[in-house]
Amino acid sequence: xxxFMAGVTELLALDDFFWRAxxxxxxxxxxxxPLGCFVVWKRMSYLGDTMxxxxxxxxxxxxxxxxxxxxxxxxxxxxxxxxxxLLQRREELASDAILGTLSHAALxxxxxxxxxxxxxxxxxxxYLFGDLLAVAVDDLCSIxxxxxxxxxxxxxxxxxxxxxxxxxxxxxxxxxxxxxxQLLFMVLVAVVIALAMKMIGMLLVTALLxxxxxxxxxxxxxxxxxxxxxxxxxWVSVSGGLNLSMLWxxxxxxxxxxTAVVIFFLSLFASLRRS
Amino acid sequence: xxxxxxxxxxxxTLRRAGRSLLQQVSLTVSRGEIxxxxxxxxxxxxxxxxxxxxxxKATSGEVTRRPKLQVGYLPQRVTIDxxxxxxxxxxxxxxxxxxxxxxxxxxQLTGAEYxxxxxxxxxxxxxxxxxxxxxxxxxxxxxLVLDEPVQGVDYLGETEMYRLIGQIRDQYGCAxxxxxHDLHVVMASTDRVVCLDHHICCQGHxxxxxxxxxxxxxxGQGESGVLAVYSHHHDHQHNLxxxxxxxxxxxx
Numbered sequence: 001x002x003x004f005m006a007g008v009t010e011l012l013a014l015d016d017f018f019w020r021a022x023x024x025x026x027x028x029x030x031x032x033x034p035l036g037c038f039v040v041w042k043r044m045s046y047l048g049d050t051m052x053x054x055x056x057x058x059x060x061x062x063x064x065x066x067x068x069x070x071x072x073x074x075x076x077x078x079x080x081x082x083x084x085x086l087l088q089r090r091e092e093l094a095s096d097a098i099l100g101t102l103s104h105a106a107l108x109x110x111x112x113x114x115x116x117x118x119x120x121x122x123x124x125x126x127y128l129f130g131d132l133l134a135v136a137v138d139d140l141c142s143i144x145x146x147x148x149x150x151x152x153x154x155x156x157x158x159x160x161x162x163x164x165x166x167x168x169x170x171x172x173x174x175x176x177x178x179x180x181x182q183l184l185f186m187v188l189v190a191v192v193i194a195l196a197m198k199m200i201g202m203l204l205v206t207a208l209l210x211x212x213x214x215x216x217x218x219x220x221x222x223x224x225x226x227x228x229x230x231x232x233x234x235w236v237s238v239s240g241g242l243n244l245s246m247l248w249x250x251x252x253x254x255x256x257x258x259t260a261v262v263i264f265f266l267s268l269f270a271s272l273r274r275s
Numbered sequence: 276x277x278x279x280x281x282x283x284x285x286x287x288t289l290r291r292a293g294r295s296l297l298q299q300v301s302l303t304v305s306r307g308e309i310x311x312x313x314x315x316x317x318x319x320x321x322x323x324x325x326x327x328x329x330x331x332k333a334t335s336g337e338v339t340r341r342p343k344l345q346v347g348y349l350p351q352r353v354t355i356d357x358x359x360x361x362x363x364x365x366x367x368x369x370x371x372x373x374x375x376x377x378x379x380x381x382x383q384l385t386g387a388e389y390x391x392x393x394x395x396x397x398x399x400x401x402x403x404x405x406x407x408x409x410x411x412x413x414x415x416x417x418x419l420v421l422d423e424p425v426q427g428v429d430y431l432g433e434t435e436m437y438r439l440i441g442q443i444r445d446q447y448g449c450a451x452x453x454x455x456h457d458l459h460v461v462m463a464s465t466d467r468v469v470c471l472d473h474h475i476c477c478q479g480h481x482x483x484x485x486x487x488x489x490x491x492x493x494x495g496q497g498e499s500g501v502l503a504v505y506s507h508h509h510d511h512q513h514n515l516x517x518x519x520x521x522x523x524x525x526x527x
């Protein structure tokens with residue numbers, strides 16, 4: 001086992017912080033790509049924002065209870081998802097207003113709790129924007145284990161999830177269990193946000209969900225092509241952004257997001273020229 | 276329930292927010308018959324379909340579907356968001372996997388096989404309905420439930436669409452339960468008409484229903500002569516692409 005780990009470490013150059021960051025980023029966008037497509041298709045990009053803004057409260061909770069911070073983030077994100085799901089059933093509340101309310105409530109509460117905990121020093125910046133270059137081998141393990149699990153569940157339920165996204169009524173009539181799948185989707189988003197938070201930061205997590213998917217739209221004819229395209233865009237953004245961040249000595253998360261945005265505009269122009 | 280009965284509803288009542296959407300509706304659909312529900316806007320036609328399909332639970336009354344009844348359903352309004360790239364081929368396998376020959380055959384039957392690679396958002400109303408019909412056929416339905424199948428179909432296409440539905444019934448031996456409000460065509464292409472205005476006003480053979488006082492009250496005298504429209508013979512018909520073709524043994 002030890003020699004296997006050593007082999008993997010050598011093969012992937014995990015001794016080097018750059019390569020750890022590289023593999024971490026590559027792993028994350030492999031999940032945010034396909035999942036992000038669903039977020040975009042369901043017009044729920046604000047959902048990602050709301051859940052990731054709640055992450056600060058999760059971190060505060062983690063410190064308070066002395067548990068793993070990712071777990072804290074996951075717990076809060078899941079609670080938000082559940083609350084959202086229940087509130088969305090009420091027709092007199094607009095879903096964007098619910099999201100806005102929860103998002104800011106969680107953010108404000110998070111800052112409050114963190115500032116009251118005078119005994120811990122929290123580097124707010126690193127949680128807002130993440131620190132991909134600080135990724136450790138442990139983090140890589142949780143990214144690939146957790147991310148792999150999310151990806152497997154997503155692929156397993158791909159067809160029914162897509163069916164309820166295209167038309168809920170049609171899917172329901174053809175025997176798809178709509179409500180459990182809606183819940184499942186929210187749980188997947190919550191898990192991915194908790195996984196990606198440390199690396200890319202709560203303010204930029206949503207970007208990894210939305211921008212690669214949107215950039216891939218112009219060149220896809222089927223949902224599956226768009227999901228693969230989003231992964232490709234994510235990979236290019238991670239490698240491009242990492243190199244930029246080394247070259248210019250700028251924060252990695254923003255560099256990756258900026259690269260993704262550049263790809264988005266390039267693909268937009270290309271599609272405009274084509275039509 | 277006898278063995279020819281696919282679906283039976285007894286005394287369905289549905290109340291929402293103090294209003295009765297359905298009152299004491301009883302309805303039977305048997306193998307191979309075409310039943311059309313007509314009625315004014317807001318009469319509860321779509322709601323009745325949803326209750327019959329088990330998507331909405333009635334306040335009281337009972338729906339019995341034959342065990343393992345295969346239903347193909349065309350909802351009234353399916354809008355495909357252009358954000359989601361979807362071509363016809365992929366649309367066909369949205370909820371289940373089918374082989375290429377099965378897909379082609381279904382699309383051929385509804386005259387939509389040339390649309391296979393087209394993005395769904397680019398289809399016209401008629402094309403979209405034909406694709407949706409083909410989708411429903413893939414499920415090998417014993418019962419086709421169609422909510423306003425000619426919606427967005429142009430006038431010439433309407434007759435053709437109803438002819439197609441009749442042809443599907445003959446070929447698949449499935450029953451058809453549809454909602455419609457264009458009375459003209461319905462009267463000619465249906466075995467039984469159910470006239471709904473929250474409760475069932477009258478039901479029966481088209482010719483009887485169109486003479487029924489309740490029907491005349493709802494739809495007026497003007498429409499009662501519609502059967503005449505269909506008692507004459509066409510010397511040609513329009514196929515699905517709108518081209519003129521001769522009827523069987525037709526003379527010009």
